Amino acid sequence: MNPLDQKIEAHYHKEGLFEEVLARLENQNIDLNSVQRSDIAGVDEFHVRGAAVSKELAASIDLNDKKVLDMGSGLGGPCRMLADEFNCTATGIDLSPEFVRTANALSKLVGLEDRTFFIQGSATRLPFEANSFDVVWTQHVQMNIPDKENFYSEAHRVLKPGGYFLYYDIFRKEDGNIQYPMPWASQENLSFLIKNNEMAHIVEDLGLKSISKTDQTQAGIAFFTSLLAKVKQQGPPKLGLNVLMGDSTVSKLTNLLAHLQKGLLMLESGVYQKST
Numbered sequence: 001m002n003p004l005d006q007k008i009e010a011h012y013h014k015e016g017l018f019e020e021v022l023a024r025l026e027n028q029n030i031d032l033n034s035v036q037r038s039d040i041a042g043v044d045e046f047h048v049r050g051a052a053v054s055k056e057l058a059a060s061i062d063l064n065d066k067k068v069l070d071m072g073s074g075l076g077g078p079c080r081m082l083a084d085e086f087n088c089t090a091t092g093i094d095l096s097p098e099f100v101r102t103a104n105a106l107s108k109l110v111g112l113e114d115r116t117f118f119i120q121g122s123a124t125r126l127p128f129e130a131n132s133f134d135v136v137w138t139q140h141v142q143m144n145i146p147d148k149e150n151f152y153s154e155a156h157r158v159l160k161p162g163g164y165f166l167y168y169d170i171f172r173k174e175d176g177n178i179q180y181p182m183p184w185a186s187q188e189n190l191s192f193l194i195k196n197n198e199m200a201h202i203v204e205d206l207g208l209k210s211i212s213k214t215d216q217t218q219a220g221i222a223f224f225t226s227l228l229a230k231v232k233q234q235g236p237p238k239l240g241l242n243v244l245m246g247d248s249t250v251s252k253l254t255n256l257l258a259h260l261q262k263g264l265l266m267l268e269s270g271v272y273q274k275s276t
Contacts, residue, residue: 001095005122008144008190009095014244017075018102024239035109037080042240044077044106046183047140048220048256048267053168054078054139055085060212060271061164063088066134071123071155072141075244076103076116083115088135092118093126124150131160139168142199143184146192149202156206162276165208168216168269170256171196176264183245183252196268208272216267217260224257 001009014020021043025032030039045051054077063086070079073092082090094100103118121127123138124147136155145151155165170184172193185191200210231250236242242249259265 001122004146004190005095009097011184011186011190012096012244013098014246015098017098017243018105020243021102021106021239024243028238032109037084037110037112040106040110040239041077042237043243044075044080046074046077046241046244047168048170048216049223051077051081053216053219053269054081057137057139057166057168057269057271058082058086060166061135063135067091067132068135068137069093069126069128069133069158071126071136071138071151073103073118074099076106076118078137078139079103079116079118080107080110080112082137083112088115090116091133092116093121093123094118095120095122124154126154126158128158130157132158134160134163135166136163137166140170140184143170143191143193148192148194148199152199152202153206156203156208156274159274161274163274164211165203165272165274166270167199167272169199169267171199171266171268172264173266174264176262178259178264179255181248181252182256183241186248193265196266203272207275209275211271211273213268213270216269220267221257221260224253224260228253228257 041051045054066088068082068088068090070092073079073094076092079090079092082088092103097120100118100120107113107116136159142151172195180187245252
């Protein structure tokens, strides 16, 4: 890994992550021999609104029997959801060896190891041949990547002609100082925010055509407002994003909520199609 990748990997790293998930499941009296995807849903989708927004995005195209790549797959929740509910095969790549180890172990735990596959690597240097996937998918990853053109060009390269690029991301909306920590960066030197129109220019220049876009900001604000109120009243969930972010969870989520409310940041999802 280059020095920046090492710093980003260290930001997300948590030793013994899979083992902690198992311990928390046991503490809830869940039989480890019959764990369901719903039992781990609170922790395995590391993005705003979790599984709900992933399902919305997945439903926007026909995924049946498709081959999907998740760029920045985290703990693998989206890949497992896609494989289980949309009848496709999903491969995930992530910078963090611990995330990849945990993702593979969680898939085996819930019986989806034959339809989900996770490898360690960089989204800017994908180890796949051109035209390998029907769908390329990414959620809340590009904020850690300074070379946006390389990131999106790799997505375009491995996508089959006529295939779809699906994204759900955090973008800068207005100029102004961003206060850290954030979920993706404890300090500014790990954060590389761009505006949504800058992303659009890059991918359209590559030959991707916009099919749909959805402003997800208000939905994200509502999600965080409810979540933080619940945490204040009841404490952290037994198995939630606090497992990944630890003691900094509330400060990071509060910061992100405030910036969405102020209009400095925005959430957007969308679908592009590669020309045939």
